[in-house]
Structures are given as structure tokens and as C-alpha cells.
Amino acid sequence: MSVVKLGGFTVKKHIIALVAGLGAAFAMTSMAQAKTLVYCSEGSPEGFNAAFYTAGTTFDASSRHIFNGLVKFKRGTTIVEPGLAESWDVSADGTSYTFHLRKGVKFHTTKSFTPTRDFNADDVLFSFARQWDKNHPYHKVSGGSYEYFNGMSMPDLIKGIVKVDDYTVRFDLNRPEAPFIANLGMDFASIMSAEYADKLMKAGTPEKIDLDPVGTGPFQLVMYQKDAMIRYKAFDAYWEGRAKIDNLVFSITPDASVRYQKLKAGECHVMPYPNPADLAAMRKDPQVKLLQQEGLNVGYLAYNTKKAPFTDRRVRKALNMAINKAAIIDAVFQGAGKVAKNPIPPTIWSYDESTVDDPYDPEAAKKMLAEAGVKNLKTNIWAMPVQRPYNPNARRMAELIQSDWAKVGVEAEIVSFEWGEYLKRSKAGEHDTVLLGWTGDNGDPDNFLAVLLSCDAIGGSNRAQWCDKEFESLIQKAKVVSDKAGRTEIYKQAQAVFKREAPWATIAHSVVFVPMRNEVVDFKIDPFGGFIFYGVDLK
């Protein structure tokens, strides 16, 4: 037996081998014990800076795990709660918001960056100034188009951002805007490291800030293999406490049927967007559980209220009464939907439960059309060429409406265009009636009512081209009231005006299904459609 000298002690080689072996075995065991959650995501992220994009797939991979905002939404709800800001004050006139920032928040340490300081007001200033100030050195980096920031009218809204001290930031607004706080919980408002940005700018590689993200979020990016896999690890120093899982892997799987096969085979733990046809099998699968929740969305048919005969409220009401929505829920949503009676989904505060929907009554519809003097009406129904949660099959929906309308003597032709063209032409008001929908951004009723139905939105998202003075004054009033109870009352009145005037046939709110393996615990469906794994554990 050979012997070796080790620090004055004589040790047998076999013992060293044994100890080394045990060490390796221990290391392997701890690796095996590391909790890795695999999420079969539906697509590749466009990038890792959420400010550039509008797609949920990109937010899941970036802002929802790597970054934080000043405020955030309580998990599984649309309730705004403190994030990187511990608290905030709003001035009496509603035009000034002062945020008191959280202390001791760490940024990720990566291969290319080791932070020397904690999060502070400079990071807030940098993250907003980059999007807001066209002369900011980072504004044009990586193409520099901040569509969500612009889309939420932030450039017009913000008058100035002031660093009061290292842990206090004040936003001055040009006008009072009650939904402003909710806007700051959105993905585009993720806070990035100003220190990292400075370092990269000095090194002449500023674009790396969007490729190798450094945030304060619960997970940090380890590697992205394009179109294949994204790998994250739990951030040990996360300010809310370390995630319960150690590693998070996004396995990019675009086909829904394949995702289900992977879930069954144990190749992933959670999958998004199941095929409605697979739901029955999933319910029977003993290894899979199926969570469900009403989505924060609405699918609707908008009448072009600038074109006769849709200028007449009676015609719109009559056509609403001719549509059998229950049949649509069965045929198009295969049960995974709920009839919509309001323009906002039930998961949003101020939803008016007392609204009475237009009944399905073809005879009454015929009578009302006759009263309006409409005979042998020939019109069109525009059907979207894409699938969306609020409308999984627009063509089929259009066919059902077409057949319903035929029963009341209305002849409708179904029209469709390529998606970009569809959006452009419907904005311009070329349609008679158009199928479309909306998924909420920030859980605020304003995000539905003002975005989709205000006078300003004509030529934009207001596909009904509808401008009603009473409705408009209500939603403008709600913007400047900061008390929630007061706003709720105003929005209920607005919903009543909407129902009376019927610029849309509200069709459905989808029900979101999330299939997952039984070992996944504490997963909560995000009303915004996100897939968030902080707080989730594996049994």
C-alpha cells in the first residue's frame, strides 16, 4: 500500500481517494437536491430590456424575474404594492409623486459586473431618463424605441424627475393622472443599474446593458441559448428573500401540443396556453393539475359609429340582441370563456356587477331594426387573422355572428386581412364592424375605458370611432380623482353609459388555464397573463 506525506502527516492514498470520493458524492447530492423548475415557454424573448417591447413572452423572460419596479402588483392580483419604493406621497393637486426608496437593495453580480453600491435614486433617474429624455446618452442605444413608455403617454405626462436625495425621487406631472402609480408597476418601468450603465459607456459597449441584464429581481440570468433555453439562478441577496427554487429554466416550446407532451413526460413543470382541445385530457391526467382564472381581457365586436346605420344606437342595440353569446362561448372558447357584459373584465376593480346585458332575443332585435327604419341591411364583419386569449378563433366567431344576424335579416360578409394591415385599416375606420379585444396592462379601469373608448383614441385604439360627451367627461373626471372609492363610482356610471349607447357588442372574457405538474406548489395565476416563479416551490 502506497503512502504519501501530507503536511507532516502520513496518509494512505486510499483514504485521500475515499475522502475525495465522498466530497464528490456530497457535491453531486447537493446538485441533485438543487430545485430546478422548468417552464415550457411559448416563444423566445425579443430581448432582455422590457422597455423596448410589448410582448408578454418577453416580459416573462426579463422584467418579471430579473428586474423590479418602484411599485409592483401583489402576486396573483391587480393590487399595487410597494416595490423598490417603500412608500410614496401624492401632492394635493395630484401632479407630484414623491417616492421614498427602499434601502439595502442589491443589484446582481454577474461575470461582467460587480456592483459597488446598493440601489438608489440615481438608478431610478437613469431608468426613466433613458426612455424620456431624447438627449440622454443611452436614449438611442440598442435602437432606442420605447413603445410602451410612449404608448402610455408618459412623455406628455412627465414634466420632470427630480432626485431629492439618495433615497427620494419626485415625479412632477403636467396634469393629474390617477393611474400613474399603476403605470409604474408595468414592465417598461423596470429599474436598471446606473452604475453598470456608466461602466459600459466608459468601456464603449453600452448596448451590453440590454444583452447582459443586471437587475435587482429574484432571479439573475445565467445564459440564453437563442430560441432554445433560458437559464436563471436564484439571487441570494434578493431584498424580499431568496426564491424557494434554486434554478429556473425556460425551455422554449412554441407548439402547444408538444408542450403538453413535455409536461406529461416530466420534461417541464409548468406550461402556458394549452390547446382548448387538450383540457379534458389534462383534467383526467393524475400527474397534472389545472389552475384557472378569468383573464384580464375583453373580446368585443366594435360598430363603426361614424358609418350609417351604426350611427343609430337602436341599430347597435338590435344587433347586440341578435348575437347568441352563449353559443359563441361554447363553440369558440370551448367553455374556456365567460360572457362579457361590461367593457372591463370582472377582475378589475369598479366592474359593475349590476349591469344587465342585452338579452339574446332575435324577435326583439328584428322589431328594433324595423323601428330604426333599417331593412335588408348589408354589412361586413372583420375577423382577426390571429389567435388571442380574448378571441381564440375570430373566423369562427364571425361565422356564428353572421348566422345570428342572418336570422334577423342582416346580411354580413366576413372580411379578413393580414394582421398588420388589419390593425392599420381598422384604426382608420374602414370597417362596418370589427372583432378585436384588449388585455389589460396595469389593472386600472382607465387602461380599458380611456384607451379603447375615449375621444382621443379615435384613429387609434378606439375602433368604434365613438365619442360620447357624457362618457368622455366621466372618464376624464376619474383621471383626476385620487380616491379609489370616488373613482369606482365614476367608472360605474361610465359603464352604464357604455351599456346604454352600445358602441360594442361585448362578447367574452377568456378563462386562463395553467396546467402544471403536481409537484409545483404556490403558483398563482397572474391576472396580467404573466408567468411569475418567485414564490413558487417544488415538492
Added chain:
Amino acid sequence: MFRFLIYKLALLIPTFLGVTVVAFGFIRMIPGDPIELLAGERGIDPARHHELMIQFGYDLPIWQQYLTFLGRLLQGDLGTSIITRQSVVDEFFTLFPATVELSLCAILVALLVGLPAGIIAGVKRGSMFDHFVMGGALVGYSMPIFWSGLLLIMLFSGILGWTPVSGRISAMFFFEPVTGFMLIDSLLSGEEGAFKSAASHLILPTVMLSTIPLAVIARQTRSAILEVLGEDYIRTARAKGLTPLRVIGVHALRNALIPVVTTIGLQIGVLLAGAILTETIFSWPGIGKWMVHSISRRDYPAVQGGLLMIAAIVMMVNLLVDLLYGLINPRIRHTE
């Protein structure tokens, strides 16, 4: 031979120019506006739309856009993706190894199975085996990949549990890519079980992607063998008393291979086209899946750059086949 090569290379220039026109024009002929698609239902105001059109250079007349594209191309610059803001060349070469790995495996399977099957079917014409091979080839050729791919997954991964469902390697393995070829990288990583995982992930997509080339090669080999078997020199070889194996293996096969080589060359293009569907079904991160996504998002630079790169590769392969053809059959060099 040198003159033949120069002649072939000279022919490539106008072809390549033609391809640039097609690649540039193709995506612009499809209706749809990349900026509208970028904004989605949320929409974009006309002023911002115009600003972005200027930023991307889409406000210029089409011929000017084409000349800019051509000018950049000459400097080796295929532009930057509108969506990911990454260089198109970088994106292409990140994804290309995955497609090459899959295509090589598929063509290898197609050759190893298709050639012998075609030879035996040709020699034993009218036999049960011949009918079986030709029937199988017809089925392989006509099955839609979307359908058969899902069936394969359901059977072998879902019910039998023999193969993984999709992807290139199990999510449990983690190493930095070195070559981009997963089989090689998994070996280099030294992680136990990584190579086995990578190889098992290749099985179903390879089977799927090889069906069409396999069917074509088997049919082509069979008819080439049948044609050659009727030739005088085969009768002479048989009359000399050579063994059937030598008659087929040396005399018949060498001559029958000439059209088969051309077919194999043409199959490279078919493989790349087939990869689009196979990669989508099997979540294979290659250029096929990338192209589909880029087309649906109207990512002009990615689509035109990707098409150009694919066309250039197919042209190079065809050139190689032409050269190989010239080597196998010296008459070709003189007649062209």
C-alpha cells in the same frame, strides 16, 4: 477542370444577384407593416410611426433601400434585426450549427437506409421487398410533417417514453456552447449523461427530417439501378463470370450513382426547407424556426439576410455537387 470551376463560379454571380432581388423583394411583397406589428393592438401614433420608418430607412424609395442593402451586403453586413436588435449574421451563425447538426444526421440516415433499400429494390424488382420499399417511400414523401411529427412524439415520447419530446438536450444539463454542435459540446463538457441526452434528443427530429430525402434517394437509386442493369457492360460483366455482388457493387452502382449524387445535392435544399417544419414541431433552435418567426414578425433584415445565407449555402452545395459530378463522370467537364 480549372476552366470548369471558373465557368461554374462565374455562373454563380448573376444567380446570387438574382437571389438578392428575390430575398429583398419577397418579404416586402407580403402585406404587413413591421412597425404596426411591433406595436400590436396597442397601436402607434402616426408621428411615431413615421419617425420609426425613417429610423429603419423604410421611408426611402424601394430601389434606394435595395441599393443600400446591396452596398452593406458587399461589406459583409446583413443589417440588424428589427425585433432583437442583434446583428443578423450573428443570429444566423448562432442558430446555424443546430440546423447543420440535424440536417447532417438526417442526410446520413437517408443515405444509409435509402441507398441500400433502393439498390435491393432495383435488383429485386417486382419482389415483395421492392413493393414494400416503394410503398414506404411514397408514404414518407406524402406525409405532412406537422401531423407525422406529432404522432411520433405522442407514440415514442408520450406512450412508450423511449425518446425525449423536444429540444436539443435535457434542461438538467448546463454548459457553455463551444462549437454550437450539441453532440460535440456535450462530449466536451465532460458531464455524465450529457452526450446520451443530446443523442436521444436527435432521434425523432432526424427520423422526421430524413423521411423525404430517404424516400427520394431510395426511388432515385432504384430507377438508376434498373436503367444501368439493362446496359451492355453489365451483360458483359455477368458474361465474364463476375459474382453478382461485384457486378452490382462495382459496375452497376458506380454508374448508377451519377444521378443519385445530383439528387442528394438537391436534397440539401429540401432539407433546409423541411427543417422549417421539423424545427418548429420539435422546438429545435435552428434557422428554420428563426425564419418562420422572422417572417411572421416582418423582420425585414432577418428575413432577407437569412434567405440570402440559405441561398448561398444551397448554391455552394450545388457547386460542390457539380464538381463531384464532373469527377465521377469526366464527360461532363468537356460537354459544358
